[in-house]
Amino acid sequence: MHQPAASPCPETEIHYWCERVTYRSLGAAGSDIEKVERHSASTPAEAIRQIRSSVRTLASTLPPNEHRRALSWAEGGGCVGAVAALHRGEPCGFSLSDRGSWVEWTVHPYHVFHTQEARQLPLVAH
Numbered sequence: 001m002h003q004p005a006a007s008p009c010p011e012t013e014i015h016y017w018c019e020r021v022t023y024r025s026l027g028a029a030g031s032d033i034e035k036v037e038r039h040s041a042s043t044p045a046e047a048i049r050q051i052r053s054s055v056r057t058l059a060s061t062l063p064p065n066e067h068r069r070a071l072s073w074a075e076g077g078g079c080v081g082a083v084a085a086l087h088r089g090e091p092c093g094f095s096l097s098d099r100g101s102w103v104e105w106t107v108h109p110y111h112v113f114h115t116q117e118a119r120q121l122p123l124v125a126h
Contacts, residue, residue, distance in 0.1 A: 012111040015040050016047040016086060020054060023102040034101065041107075044086035048079050051094065051105045058098060066096055082107070 022035040041047035052074045059070040073079060073094055082092040086109060093106040 011114050013114065014089075014109050015042055015112050016044060017108045017110050018047050018050060019104075019106050020051075021104045021106075022098075023104075025100060026097060026102050044083045044107075047086060047107045048083050048092075051082070051107070052079055054105065055094065055096070058096065058103065062096065062098060066098070070096055 018039050018041055020035075020037040021033060024032045024034045039050070041050065055070050055074045059067050059074070062070055078094065082094070085092040086107060089109050091106060091108040093104060095102060095104040097103075
């Protein structure tokens with residue numbers, strides 16, 4: 001009986017690429033980026049936990065409507081939906097207006113390739 005060929009790809013593991021981008025204004029283009037923070041998380045829960053913490057910290061400085069929106073996402077269904085999306089292999093995100101600036105959090109699943117020499121992180125292609 002014919003045996004399928006072994007996969008030429010090394011074993012992979014899914015991790016989650018997290019970014020927080022702060023734009024100088026609400027109508028900001030790519031050149032209006034004020035600050036970018038990036039990190040990798042090993043589980044969907046870890047990725048969203050870090051966003052929730054960041055959102056809660058920012059919430060205390062927000063106007064009432066954005067404050068409610070931030071806490072509703074961080075403490076309610078928004079973060080649950082984000083974890084579910086990551087478990088399905090889909091990206092997720094959340095954004096807030098902060099005194100004229102715009103803050104976006106995004107998370108994208110990506111594959112970590114394990115090789116004999118070292119771990120290599122590929123670029124996220126979407």
